[in-house]
Amino acid sequence: MIEPAREVALARGLIDETGARHRRVLLRPLNGWQEWSLAAAPDRIGAAEVHALLASCIERLGGYSEIDTSHTAALSRGDRARLALELRSLLFEDRLPLTQRCPNPDCRELADLDLFVSQLLGEPGAPEPEWFDVATEDGPARVRPPTGLDEEISMALPAPPEQQAALLWSRITGAVGDQRGLTAEDWLALRPATRQAIAMALADGEAAPDLTFLSRCPACAGWLELEINPFDLLTRELRRGADRLLAEVHCIAFHYSWSEDTILALPRSRRWRYLELLRDQIEGRPLNEGWG
Numbered sequence: 001m002i003e004p005a006r007e008v009a010l011a012r013g014l015i016d017e018t019g020a021r022h023r024r025v026l027l028r029p030l031n032g033w034q035e036w037s038l039a040a041a042p043d044r045i046g047a048a049e050v051h052a053l054l055a056s057c058i059e060r061l062g063g064y065s066e067i068d069t070s071h072t073a074a075l076s077r078g079d080r081a082r083l084a085l086e087l088r089s090l091l092f093e094d095r096l097p098l099t100q101r102c103p104n105p106d107c108r109e110l111a112d113l114d115l116f117v118s119q120l121l122g123e124p125g126a127p128e129p130e131w132f133d134v135a136t137e138d139g140p141a142r143v144r145p146p147t148g149l150d151e152e153i154s155m156a157l158p159a160p161p162e163q164q165a166a167l168l169w170s171r172i173t174g175a176v177g178d179q180r181g182l183t184a185e186d187w188l189a190l191r192p193a194t195r196q197a198i199a200m201a202l203a204d205g206e207a208a209p210d211l212t213f214l215s216r217c218p219a220c221a222g223w224l225e226l227e228i229n230p231f232d233l234l235t236r237e238l239r240r241g242a243d244r245l246l247a248e249v250h251c252i253a254f255h256y257s258w259s260e261d262t263i264l265a266l267p268r269s270r271r272w273r274y275l276e277l278l279r280d281q282i283e284g285r286p287l288n289e290g291w292g
């Protein structure tokens with residue numbers, strides 16, 4: 001291991017078949033190859049790619065040290081968002097500058113918004129309950145946050161978005177009254193007030209980084225609503241830095257004669273350290289004050 005992994009606490013974590021929680025993650029920074037492939041990825045990477053990316057960066061998850069996509073697909077969307085923000089903070093500075101175009105058709109000005117990833121992450125706090133209980137007109141119900149697998153399966157349904165959403169809700173709704181194992185049709189057959197109560201219980205209970213922001217347009221003072229998808233953010237920022245990554249590989253390869261493979265296997269922090277040493281050497285500065 002060439003860079004220390006970061007310890008991250010998840011809000012929900014992985015719940016194994018005995019009901020035990022696995023909330024502590026050791027997260028490795030992306031290496032150059034991973035930065036490269038994300039920079040070349042489409043605007044929105046698919047659920048399966050998200051699971052594979054997280055599995056390749058998690059060194060340890062609670063009691064598990066061999067992590068595959070079955071583990072990462074079982075994480076809640078809040079925990080996956082947290083991990084994506086942590087991966088981003090291992091690469092970039094804390095400040096997250098965003099630009100949003102004003103939705104007012106008479107304005108369309110660009111507005112800047114400065115966020116800080118450390119503030120988005122906040123504290124994970126106490127473990128999230130496995131189920132959120134809620135009283136509905138159809139009797140007591142319980143709901144849990146969607147996992148990556150829930151999202152992957154419902155998005156793969158060749159049907160309109162309402163049907164996909166119904167499948168997702170049916171998967172995460174554990175019970176309504178004496179109904180168990182709901183189907184998408186069961187979900188759609190529930191009273192609207194029941195569905196709404198379940199959705200509210202999920203929104204209130206879910207421990208996820210808050211990724212929706214409201215601000216005022218500086219030009220027309222209209223409201224701007226911004227929702228961040230941390231995986232989109234990561235791919236967008238890496239795409240913007242793709243030329244620089246190429247220049248870094250070029251510079252290190254030129255001076256050290258290492259192969260592209262070797263250089264891209266390094267995480268960014270290590271590449272940058274070598275580039276700093278090269279700069280110091282070229283400028284005749286001491287490479288390490290402590291030597292000799």
Ligand SMILES: [Zn+2]
Nearest residue numbers: 102107217220
């Ligand atoms: Zn405006």
